[in-house]
Amino acid sequence: MHIFEGFLPSPWWQLWFVFSIPVIFFGMYRLNKLVSEKRELLPLLAVAGAFIFVLSSLKMPSVTGSSSHPTGTGMAAILFGPAIAAVLSTIVLLYQAIFLAHGGLTTLGANVASMGIIGPVFAYVIYKAGMKANINFYVVVFLATAFADWATYVVTATQLALAFPAEVGGVAASLKAFLLIFATTQVPLAIMEGALTALIFKYVIQVKSDALVELNVITESVLNKIKGANQ
Amino acid sequence: MTNILDDYALVSPLRYRNNWLKIAIVGFGVLVGVSSQSFIPPFAIALCMSFATVHFGKTSLKFYLTILSAPAVFVLLSVIIIAFFFGSGTEIFGFNIFSYHLGVNTGGLEMALLVFSRTLSGMSCLFFLALTTPMVELFSVLKATKLPDSFIEISMMMYRYIFVFLEVAWGIKYAQTVRLGYKDWRTSLTSLAMLSTTLFIRSWEQGEKIFISMSARCYDGKLIFFEEKRPIRANELVLTCTYFAVVLTLWYLTRINSVF
Numbered sequence: 001m002h003i004f005e006g007f008l009p010s011p012w013w014q015l016w017f018v019f020s021i022p023v024i025f026f027g028m029y030r031l032n033k034l035v036s037e038k039r040e041l042l043p044l045l046a047v048a049g050a051f052i053f054v055l056s057s058l059k060m061p062s063v064t065g066s067s068s069h070p071t072g073t074g075m076a077a078i079l080f081g082p083a084i085a086a087v088l089s090t091i092v093l094l095y096q097a098i099f100l101a102h103g104g105l106t107t108l109g110a111n112v113a114s115m116g117i118i119g120p121v122f123a124y125v126i127y128k129a130g131m132k133a134n135i136n137f138y139v140v141v142f143l144a145t146a147f148a149d150w151a152t153y154v155v156t157a158t159q160l161a162l163a164f165p166a167e168v169g170g171v172a173a174s175l176k177a178f179l180l181i182f183a184t185t186q187v188p189l190a191i192m193e194g195a196l197t198a199l200i201f202k203y204v205i206q207v208k209s210d211a212l213v214e215l216n217v218i219t220e221s222v223l224n225k226i227k228g229a230n231q
Numbered sequence: 232m233t234n235i236l237d238d239y240a241l242v243s244p245l246r247y248r249n250n251w252l253k254i255a256i257v258g259f260g261v262l263v264g265v266s267s268q269s270f271i272p273p274f275a276i277a278l279c280m281s282f283a284t285v286h287f288g289k290t291s292l293k294f295y296l297t298i299l300s301a302p303a304v305f306v307l308l309s310v311i312i313i314a315f316f317f318g319s320g321t322e323i324f325g326f327n328i329f330s331y332h333l334g335v336n337t338g339g340l341e342m343a344l345l346v347f348s349r350t351l352s353g354m355s356c357l358f359f360l361a362l363t364t365p366m367v368e369l370f371s372v373l374k375a376t377k378l379p380d381s382f383i384e385i386s387m388m389m390y391r392y393i394f395v396f397l398e399v400a401w402g403i404k405y406a407q408t409v410r411l412g413y414k415d416w417r418t419s420l421t422s423l424a425m426l427s428t429t430l431f432i433r434s435w436e437q438g439e440k441i442f443i444s445m446s447a448r449c450y451d452g453k454l455i456f457f458e459e460k461r462p463i464r465a466n467e468l469v470l471t472c473t474y475f476a477v478v479l480t481l482w483y484l485t486r487i488n489s490v491f
Contacts, residue, residue, distance in 0.1 A: 004306055006265050006273070006353025007346060013265065028379050035381045042381060043445065044438035046388030047396075051434045053389070054396040055427055091386045095393070098361050098369075099237055104353050105257075106265050164313050164342075177312050192420070199424030200431065208432050 002096070002111050003156060005104025012163040017109030020090075023117050027087035034084070045080070049088045052076055053095055074148035075197050077120030078127050078141065079215055085124075089116030114155035123148035137218065137226050138198045146194025153186040154179065237365050245288045245363035249463045250372055256471060257360045263478055264352035269485035270345050272478055273352035279474055280355040288363045295362075299354060306350050314343035366390050371458045380453060387454060392437070396430055403429060 008016070035042050055072040072092075076085040090112050096102040103111045123144040130140030161175035204212065205226060212218050218226075240246060245253070260280055264273045281299075284290050314335050367390075373383055403426050407413065412422035 004350050004354060005261065005357050006349035006351070007306070007309070008265075009346075009349075010266050028382050031385075032379055032381050040439075040442045042384060043388060043441040044435070046385045047392050047434040047438040047441075049385060049389040050392035050396050051430055053393050054400050054430060087382065087385075091382075091389060094386075095366075095390070097357060098366065104261075104357055106261055106353065160309060160312075164346075174312070177315075178309075181308060181312065195420065196424055196427070199421070200427045203425060203428035204431055207428070208435065211432075211435050 002093070002103035002115075003107040003159065005097075005107060007104075008107050008110055008159070008163050012159070013106045013109060015109075016107075016113050016159065020109045020112040020117060023083075023086050024090050024112065027083040027085075027090075030081075030083040031087050045084065045088065048076065048079065049091055052088060053092045056092065056096070071115055071119065071149055071152060071193065073115055073120050073152075074123035074145035074193070075200070077123040077148065078144060079217055082117070082120040082124045085120040086112070086116045089120070110156075110159050114152045114159065118155045119148040119152035122151040131218075131222070137222060138202060141201050142194040142198040144194075145197040146190045149190040149193045150186055153190075157181075237361075239290060239294075239362050240365040243288045243290070243363045245283075246365060246368065247461060248363075248467065249461045250364065250368050252463050252467060252471065253360060253364055254372060256474070257356045259475060260356035260359075260478075261353055263482055264349050264356065267349070267482050267485065268345075270341075270348035271485050272482045273345075273348035275478055275481050276352040277348070277355040279478070280352070280359045284355070284359045284362050288359070290362050295358070298358065299351075306347065310343045310347050313346055314339045367456075370456065384454060388441070392434070395437070396434060399433055400426060400430055 031045070035045075052072040052075075055075075073085055073089045076088055079085075080088070090108075093103055093108060093111050093116065097104055097108065126144040126147055127140055130143060131137070157178035158175060160178045161171050164174055165171040166173035166177070201212075205223070209223055209227070213220060213223060260276045264276050267273055281295065285292050285295055370383070370387055370390075373386065407422045407426065411418070413419040
């Protein structure tokens with residue numbers, strides 16, 4: 001869920017930019033380094049960004065009957081790491097603001113913080129930890145993307161609560177209200193996104209597993225193990 | 232996905248106006264809207280920008296209202312929360328659920344109205360930019376910002392591929408739908424996963440192909456495009472200045488009498 005233009009009052013939207021901009025610049029620095037080493041990655045990253053955009057504009061079936069969109073940023077974090085995922089999501093969010101009128105320009109900082117930075121970092125940490133602990137690959141992907149999605153919404157609720165503290169009970173009370181509405185309605189959606197991403201990875205491994213090895217997502221040995229289990 | 236606003240921007244008559252002027256108008260509206268302390272300036276901005284989009288930009292009013300209602304769900308939900316939890320003053324109405332007392336008071340209602348008006352003004356500014364300025368025009372602006380080349384290159388290539396993939400995605404989706412691929416929840420999940428995978432594989436292969444074809448055409452990390460020069464006309468400047476002056480006056484007047 002994107003925070004819409006004009007929704008965050010004055011000190012807060014600037015503060016979220018202060019939080020996001022250094023991360024985006026670090027991401028750009030990493031991106032520049034990566035691209036100067038391997039120039040063939042630049043078009044690949046561009047199409048990956050376009051893929052995230054298209055993925056996030058697809059409607060996802062949802063249990064409650066309402067529809068939602070996958071964020072796709074958890075998947076980007078698993079594929080390219082959180083720093084580059086942050087840069088890609090910044091571009092995607094900017095395009096979404098301009099093409100689809102999702103999100104906004106002053107709230108871009110806050111949206112990048114939740115969808116482009118904190119969500120992907122969650123996905124990446126869970127993914128790395130899970131792979132180290134030798135848990136089943138698909139379970140790890142499911143957990144990483146589901147929690148990334150959910151973390152995104154918890155952060156969004158926190159951002160709104162910080163900006164609009166309740167008169168009685170302050171930030172904590174309004175956080176409870178926003179969490180109750182946004183984070184709980186997101187639990188089924190987060191599970192959906194996790195399941196969807198795990199399924200995507202299943203098909204990708206069947207059809208084009210060399211791409212994943214090339215991106216250092218999984219090692220050759222893990223891949224052989226998964227393929228062995230499939231057969 | 233049905234409303235790619237860029238399609239409308241490409242045929243808008245305002246497309247051929249100066250990009251920097253449009254960005255200045257939008258930036259001004261967004262900043263004043265967000266920093267105003269009363270709901271009057273944001274509503275004035277929303278009105279002016281909507282008028283500019285519909286009248287000068289020749290967008291159909293019906294379509295404009297449809298897209299403006301898109302963010303309504305999120306905004307209304309959050310505004311209701313704010314109305315209940317924020318502010319003080321005399322209570323307007325209230326009720327009890329599970330021994331909790333919930334009430335809306337004047338302060339909360341005013342705050343909710345303010346947030347609603349700010350969002351409305353921000354959205355109308357954004358729609359003005361989206362419906363009158365195609366992304367291709369904005370790339371020249373992006374190039375002037377001194378951001379790293381790789382970032383700009385990626386955004387430009389991404390923009391081009393969004394349309395390629397959207398077409399692929401739509402094609403597959405139609406094919407799946409006519410084969411009852413979305414008949415219930417379980418099949419739609421599988422269908423969507425297959426669709427996304429095909430897209431991923433397509434994009435991967437496409438990425439390899441463009442690198443080869445671009446290297447063959449001496450690509451060295453910089454795409455150069457032709458930029459047209461479009462000077463600002465006198466009447467545009469006068470209109471913009473009048474608009475700025477009116478909004479700033481409103482902003483100044485409501486700032487002094489502000490309640491918050």
